[in-house]
Amino acid sequence: MFSSLGRQSRPFGEALLRYAKNQNILLRECSSEAAGLSKFETLAVKVPKPFVYNVELNRPDRLNAMNNKMWLEIGKCFNELSAHPDCRAIVLSAAGRIFCAGIDLNDMSSMGAALAEHSDVARRCKVLEQKIKIYQDSISALEKCSKPVIGAIHSGCIGGGFNLISAADIRYCSKDAWFQLKEVDIGMAADVGALQRLPRAIGSQSLARELAFTARKMESAEAKECGFVNRVFENRDSLINGAIEMAVEMAKRSPVAVQGTKLSIVYSLDHTIQEGLDHVRLYNMTMLQSDDFMEAVMAQATKSDAPEFSKL
Numbered sequence: 001m002f003s004s005l006g007r008q009s010r011p012f013g014e015a016l017l018r019y020a021k022n023q024n025i026l027l028r029e030c031s032s033e034a035a036g037l038s039k040f041e042t043l044a045v046k047v048p049k050p051f052v053y054n055v056e057l058n059r060p061d062r063l064n065a066m067n068n069k070m071w072l073e074i075g076k077c078f079n080e081l082s083a084h085p086d087c088r089a090i091v092l093s094a095a096g097r098i099f100c101a102g103i104d105l106n107d108m109s110s111m112g113a114a115l116a117e118h119s120d121v122a123r124r125c126k127v128l129e130q131k132i133k134i135y136q137d138s139i140s141a142l143e144k145c146s147k148p149v150i151g152a153i154h155s156g157c158i159g160g161g162f163n164l165i166s167a168a169d170i171r172y173c174s175k176d177a178w179f180q181l182k183e184v185d186i187g188m189a190a191d192v193g194a195l196q197r198l199p200r201a202i203g204s205q206s207l208a209r210e211l212a213f214t215a216r217k218m219e220s221a222e223a224k225e226c227g228f229v230n231r232v233f234e235n236r237d238s239l240i241n242g243a244i245e246m247a248v249e250m251a252k253r254s255p256v257a258v259q260g261t262k263l264s265i266v267y268s269l270d271h272t273i274q275e276g277l278d279h280v281r282l283y284n285m286t287m288l289q290s291d292d293f294m295e296a297v298m299a300q301a302t303k304s305d306a307p308e309f310s311k312l
């Protein structure tokens with residue numbers, strides 16, 4: 001029964017490298033276009049390992065403050081990666097000395113100008129509603145992305161950046177990281193996801209409310225203690241390497257299995273246990289017929305190397 005499994009015994013790393021070579025995927029440094037995505041101005045996209053994408057916030061001179069362009073590009077990038085068959089796991093990191101200084105405060109004044117075009121409150125509300133919706137959707141694209149997203153945070157992670165990273169599947173940070181829900185300091189309620197996702201991520205309404213009401217900084221040790229991050233690394237380099245290593249582990253597994261797992265976990269967040277079970281039953285009644293399932297079961301049963309799963 002297991003005799004046809006010869007092709008699965010090739011070492012996984014070798015198979016991936018061969019695949020990357022055949023597909024002409026330039027590992028480590030490559031432009032987002034070379035990685036099969038749109039061209040981005042505010043993001044740098046690299047493929048550090050086969051099937052692993054690294055999206056980097058890339059406005060280091062502005063401390064990665066999120067201008068309108070960046071908001072739009074984050075949504076677009078994660079939507080594209082969600083559908084991209086060469087991407088199986090994503091590391092989200094940032095260039096420069098700070099992970100993200102929140103929304104670009106200069107953009108706030110252009111928002112004021114757009115509002116000033118209307119004298120009527122209903123028309124002004126429509127402008128704001130549309131803007132907030134676009135920004136919310138941009139961050140939700142991480143959660144809706146079918147591939148796991150690992151946030152790798154160094155130094156400051158402020159306001160919009162905190163909201164962004166709250167939508168990642170997994171968070172790691174460096175020792176120097178700090179997190180600040182700064183919205184109340186600029187006179188607004190956070191509106192792009194942290195108030196909804198943070199209490200669930202840390203399992204404490206009390207701590208989430210304290211952070212949100214006061215804009216108090218949370219340092220890396222506290223972020224680890226409350227479960228907001230899984231691991232704290234010594235510095236940015238070891239952080240990025242650690243995040244990529246973990247992404248490789250995910251990329252080794254069947255994309256049918258990993259993507260189905262994310263889909264089920266995200267669905268179950270706001271459904272009853274029974275609804276979640278119904279949902280995953282429907283998924284698996286189809287996906288257990290996939291080649292991936294048979295190949296993975298066989299590899300486990302015969303103690304062979306991981307199979308080389310087809311693109312999905």
Ligand SMILES: CC/C=C\C=C\CC(=O)SCCNC(=O)CCNC(=O)[C@H](O)C(C)(C)COP(=O)(O)OP(=O)(O)OC[C@H]1O[C@@H](n2cnc3c(N)ncnc32)[C@H](O)[C@@H]1OP(=O)(O)O
Nearest residue numbers: 061062063065101102103104105106132135159160182183
């Ligand atoms: C629909 C609404 C959706 C989302 C809303 C989100 C709300 C938020 O994000 S609230 C948080 C807003 N952000 C902030 O209040 C942070 C502002 N920045 C700072 O407090 C500091 O820059 C710092 C992050 C503590 C770092 O300080 P420091 O190390 O002293 O660097 P600076 O000299 O201050 O900054 C260097 C350079 O970057 C520019 N910059 C920093 N942050 C922003 C920003 N948020 N927007 C635009 N530009 C920013 C700063 O002006 C400096 O520029 P120079 O030209 O070099 O002076």
